[in-house]
Amino acid sequence: MFAVKQVERPQTPSDKNDLRQVAVVQALELEIETLKNLDHPNIVQYLGFEETPANLNIFLEYVPGGSIGKCLDKHGKFAESVTKSFTAQILSGLEYLHSKGILHRNLKAHNILVEMSGKCKISSFGISKQTDDLHGEAFTPMQGTVFWMAPEVISPQKKGYDFKTDIWSVGCVVLEMWAGMRPWMGEEMVAVLFKLYQAKLPPPIPKDLILSELADDFRRKCFAINPEERPSAAELGKHPYLVLPADWKFTGFT
Structure with a gap:
């Protein structure tokens, strides 16, 4: 079992000029870049990502106890x-x-x-x-x-x-x-x-x-x-x- 974090990519010209929407995508891209090279028992494990024209997904280990x-x-x-x-x-x-x-x-x-x-x-x-x-x-x-x-x-x-x-x-x-x-x-x-x-x-x-x-x-x-x-x-x-x-x-x- 794994967890998925997904964000929608801005599609329309107005969305692409929306700083909040752009920042959300950039934050997930940064998270992918940071996590993919980490390996430690007290760091959530990165499992991969999927990129489509509409969405960006990051796959992480599922931690059932919550935060x-x-x-x-x-x-x-x-x-x-x-x-x-x-x-x-x-x-x-x-x-x-x-x-x-x-x-x-x-x-x-x-x-x-x-x-x-x-x-x-x-x-x-x-x-x-x-x-x-x-x-x-x-x-x-x-x-x-x-x-x-x-x-x-x-x-x-x-x-x-x-x-x-x-x-x-x-x-x-x-x-x-x-x-x-x-x-x-x-x-x-x-x-x-x-x-x-x-x-x-x-x-x-x-x-x-x-x-x-x-x-x-x-x-x-x-x-x-x-x-x-x-x-x-x-x-x-x-x-x-x-x-x-x-x-x-x-x-x-x-």
């Missing part, structure tokens, strides 16, 4: 052991992406799929970007979803940003799993943009969420305002917060 976001919607916040396991897997996939020169730029709970066995797979590469210099602050377009976005991405000075923006997004996903809700819940997008750029604030911790010292240290490292102070995915994957008992196994969300 982390949908699991949170259904079950609420996760047990801490599940959060630790999922976070370690996300970081493993992200370390692989960064080793290939790829910034994901849109990590969030709804873009990470979960198998019934508890294996996580990063998906949705429509706005990812590949570069030969991950440390070179080569990217300036504001790409991503605001509530998971790092402060440097929205800077009007256009200084650029690097792979550390994905680390901030990992922190947002972990906060989602801890709290059972998206980061900046209750805040309007414009207000969040202001707080990220002007005040350089990370997403707040919900009042009913109590973190251990290790969990809070992990959070602080992800949300370091200076990107240079954020660890890499490889470094963060070794954080003691993520340690689980050797015999731990995923048994579901309840």
Whole structure:
């Protein structure tokens, strides 16, 4: 069984001048180019594509558990052991992406799929970007979803940003799993943009969420305002917060 992602190609002259329709096709073409050379257990597997005059289709492995976001919607916040396991897997996939020169730029709970066995797979590469210099602050377009976005991405000075923006997004996903809700819940997008750029604030911790010292240290490292102070995915994957008992196994969300 496999999953199919399909977009319609613009047909009429007016459609071909519709920037939104053109962007949708370009995003899927980018996803194909990105995924076809990747092979990692925590990255959704590319199986091929089909191109017709009317449509563009990409074939991906089918992940029956849905996304982390949908699991949170259904079950609420996760047990801490599940959060630790999922976070370690996300970081493993992200370390692989960064080793290939790829910034994901849109990590969030709804873009990470979960198998019934508890294996996580990063998906949705429509706005990812590949570069030969991950440390070179080569990217300036504001790409991503605001509530998971790092402060440097929205800077009007256009200084650029690097792979550390994905680390901030990992922190947002972990906060989602801890709290059972998206980061900046209750805040309007414009207000969040202001707080990220002007005040350089990370997403707040919900009042009913109590973190251990290790969990809070992990959070602080992800949300370091200076990107240079954020660890890499490889470094963060070794954080003691993520340690689980050797015999731990995923048994579901309840």
